[in-house]
Amino acid sequence: MNVRLYALQRATALVMVPLVLLHIAVIFYAARVGLSAADILARTRGSIGWATFYAVFVLAAATHGAIGVRSVAADWAGVRGGKLDILTWGLGMILAALGLRAVAAVVLP
Amino acid sequence: MRQRTRGHRQSALWIAAMLHRLSGVALACFLPLHFLALGLAIDGEARLDRFLRWTSNPMVKLAETGLVFLLVIHLLGGIRVLVIENLPWRDGQKALATVAIAAAAVAAIAFLVRAT
């Protein structure tokens, strides 16, 4: 961990605090009402709002998760140097790619 | 034989820090699966619907409850770190840490109750 990674980690964390709270509210609502796929997709398809919300969420989570796992890999699995960078970038890219694909899946008409 | 030097790990604050770390790792493992599940919508809503009906299974609901717990624990743990790093020091942090863990458990149980 250094100042650059730290800045990114804390910034994405701050961004995600309101996003997570809203996401939890959405989860509770969907669970209580018992939404089906049709219900969910009717709300998300073509919505700029949900697209923006979840795209930002995905990118923040991918960055935050990759840096977080980096610390754990270094501390507990002894991964260091170049391998650590490959792991961090790799995880970040996979999460971002899968996440944006999922956003596209529910948002594109 | 190795020395026994783990006595410092009984503090509520250390436990809070470890829950924060472990919940983060668990969420990082869960997230790709979550994205793949949502990506099923690409094949049309019927595909996603079949998946959602599978999630009404009680074991899955229990797992989802666990995930809500992990998310809330990680959020509260993160807020703990942001507070320590940016706000003036306060006493009584141990009590706050314990309360936060309890709050996460309450949130998870609320989810379980509402979803079943």
Next chain:
Amino acid sequence: MAAALEVLIWRGKADGRYQAFTVPLRESQTVLDVVTWVQRHQDPTLAYRFACRVGMCGSCAMTVNGRPRWTCRTHIAKVAANGRVEIGPLANMPPIKDLACDMGEFFAKWQRAKGAFAPSTSRRDPIERIAPATAPRLAADAAIECINCAVCYAACDSVRWNRDYLGPAALNRAWTLINDQRDAGQDARLAAVAADGGCHACHSHQSCQEHCPKGLNPVASIAGLKRRTLQAYVRGEL
């Protein structure tokens, strides 16, 4: 309470064993009293460190029942309620022999964190006046009493898991110097604590603050370093 104490003392180096001794229980006995009794009456080959024996120098720090403490300030009555106590060298530093460990890396990290004062004036300049109640001086004073006993370093899991991590004591001292207006080495110091293994490797487990025998708070000092380095980074100074 029994009239005798069962004491397990670490013998050997990193790979060793706990050896059992039976020690007469005395009133107001400290853990250091127990170790000293064993060395003088049972086994003169037992190696351990102490100096002042009154809680001022920090030399007698050891692991007692799994936690790092000053043994001269740890009463047996508090830690051996069931008549047993386990004593070992401090963690996170390689044992040289029995209860004495090699503190070389601890002090090397102190230097790497730029924990030494870099003067900005000479003896030919007038003495600089430092107002005691300014915010930086108060911050420095709150952390200045560290006597490098390494208890915080021994309690820290980030030190245990990350061999590059400078540790709470070194970073705490760096913070006091960051707040010292007389110091001329701030750029190098900020760069040192902002690098890999610096203050950002601290995850606020708070074991250091919990165990410091002087009641210091390295967590708060390190939080201060995080804020200071973040400001410098955002301004493009790092």
